[in-house]
Amino acid sequence: MHGGHGSDILFHIFGLPVTSYVTTMWAIMGVFLIVSIIVTRRLNKVPGRLQNLVEFTVEGLLNFFGGILGPEKARRYFPLLATFFLFILFSNWSGILPGAGHVKGFRPPTSTLSVTAGLAIVAFFATQIAGVRERGLKYLKHFIEPIPIFLPMTLIEEFVKPLSLSLRLYGNIFGEETVIAVLFSLAPYFSPIPMQLMAILFGFIQALVFTTLTAIYIATATAEGH
Amino acid sequence: MELNMFDLIWAIINFLVILAILYRLFYKPVLRFMDSRRDEIARNISEAEEARTEAAALLNEYREKLAGAEQEAQEIVARATKAGEEARLNLLEAGRDEAATLLEKARAEIQQERDEALRALRQEVATLAVMAAEKILARTVTKEDHTRLVEQFLNEVGEVH
Numbered sequence: 001m002h003g004g005h006g007s008d009i010l011f012h013i014f015g016l017p018v019t020s021y022v023t024t025m026w027a028i029m030g031v032f033l034i035v036s037i038i039v040t041r042r043l044n045k046v047p048g049r050l051q052n053l054v055e056f057t058v059e060g061l062l063n064f065f066g067g068i069l070g071p072e073k074a075r076r077y078f079p080l081l082a083t084f085f086l087f088i089l090f091s092n093w094s095g096i097l098p099g100a101g102h103v104k105g106f107r108p109p110t111s112t113l114s115v116t117a118g119l120a121i122v123a124f125f126a127t128q129i130a131g132v133r134e135r136g137l138k139y140l141k142h143f144i145e146p147i148p149i150f151l152p153m154t155l156i157e158e159f160v161k162p163l164s165l166s167l168r169l170y171g172n173i174f175g176e177e178t179v180i181a182v183l184f185s186l187a188p189y190f191s192p193i194p195m196q197l198m199a200i201l202f203g204f205i206q207a208l209v210f211t212t213l214t215a216i217y218i219a220t221a222t223a224e225g226h
Numbered sequence: 227m228e229l230n231m232f233d234l235i236w237a238i239i240n241f242l243v244i245l246a247i248l249y250r251l252f253y254k255p256v257l258r259f260m261d262s263r264r265d266e267i268a269r270n271i272s273e274a275e276e277a278r279t280e281a282a283a284l285l286n287e288y289r290e291k292l293a294g295a296e297q298e299a300q301e302i303v304a305r306a307t308k309a310g311e312e313a314r315l316n317l318l319e320a321g322r323d324e325a326a327t328l329l330e331k332a333r334a335e336i337q338q339e340r341d342e343a344l345r346a347l348r349q350e351v352a353t354l355a356v357m358a359a360e361k362i363l364a365r366t367v368t369k370e371d372h373t374r375l376v377e378q379f380l381n382e383v384g385e386v387h
Contacts, residue, residue: 016232016235016236017232018236019230019232019233019236021233021236021237022233022236022240025236025240026240028244029240029243029244029247032244032247032248032252033247033251036247036248036251036252037251039252039256040251040252040255040256040259043255043256043259045263045266054256055256055260058253058256058257059260075257078253078257079245079248079249079253080245082248082253083241083244083245083249086248087241087244109237112230112233113228113229114229114230114231114232114233114234114237115233115234115236115237116237117229117237118234118235118236118237118238118241119237119238119241121234121238122238122241122242
């Protein structure tokens with residue numbers, strides 16, 4: 001139930017300890033890899049059921065990001081944002097499966113602050129890189145605007161973004177997972193089902209919130225005439 | 227709520243790895259495929275539009291041609307009808323003339339025939355009369371009477387002519 005990090009080490013790779021969070025991430029990555037290969041192996045002009053679902057998802061995400069970033073930038077940052085969304089979504093949903101958090105090697109990755117912080121750090125750097133790439137020095141100048149004294153505040157503003165991203169995601173998913181785990185331990189067969197159904201929705205919403213906020217941060221950083 | 231640095235590092239590594247994998251194996255091919263299909267559909271639509279415009283133009287052109295041809299045909303028929311009428315009238319005229327000529331000729335021929343027949347008849351009658359008179363006179367008339375009568379008869383015949 002508790003994070004229980006240190007005690008969870010399964011083995012080491014290149015001196016890096018591998019925990020159940022990491023193996024679960026790998027499992028999700030494996031699923032993504034397999035689905036990618038299956039889908040792109042044969043793309044039909046008239047899509048089948050799986051291809052339809054994939055196209056629907058891609059099209060939907062592209063339109064959604066387009067609403068925030070505009071079509072051109074949405075296209076440019078689509079891989080980053082879509083990966084955030086899909087990776088977080090399936091991490092969240094992995095917590096709905098029975099055994100999550102109990103079975104060795106299976107813990108929903110987004111239920112630990114360590115992973116959400118890692119993702120938020122990626123989002124942070126992606127935002128800064130996007131800002132510099134799109135606007136160059138003008139982007140860096142906005143840290144000392146309207147007057148240089150504001151520098152500490154604009155920096156804090158920038159660093160608070162990943163902090164809020166990681167805490168929000170971690171808190172929500174950890175909370176859900178905890179509730180489901182408790183219900184599961186109390187009455188394993190039926191009591192967790194309503195909560196699991198809720199968790200499907202919340203897992204989706206949290207993935208969307210993280211991704212949407214990242215998109216907004218990128219949109220703000222890359223916007224001309226800020 | 228402790229922060230495990232290794233999990234954090236793994237999260238970053240894993241995210242970048244899956245981003246790279248999805249970019250190569252998923253986003254790029256899927257987006258390219260969807261783009262190419264969209265382009266193809268757009269191209270097909272514009273091509274269909276073009277073909278339709280072209281067809282409409284062609285239809286118009288043919289309609290105009292057809293109308294022109296119809297008018298021309300009517301003109302030709304009218305001209306032909308007129309020419310036919312003229313030819314008919316000419317033929318009729320010529321026929322009438324020819325008929326008149328033939329009639330005239332026939333009449334003249336008939337007249338000639340009649341005259342000839344009449345002359346022949348008259349000659350025949352004269353010959354017969356002479357022969358009859360000869361026979362009668364041979365029995366009753368003297369040589370002098372005979373001569374006188376012939377002269378008288380000849381005079382009479384000459385008077386008729």
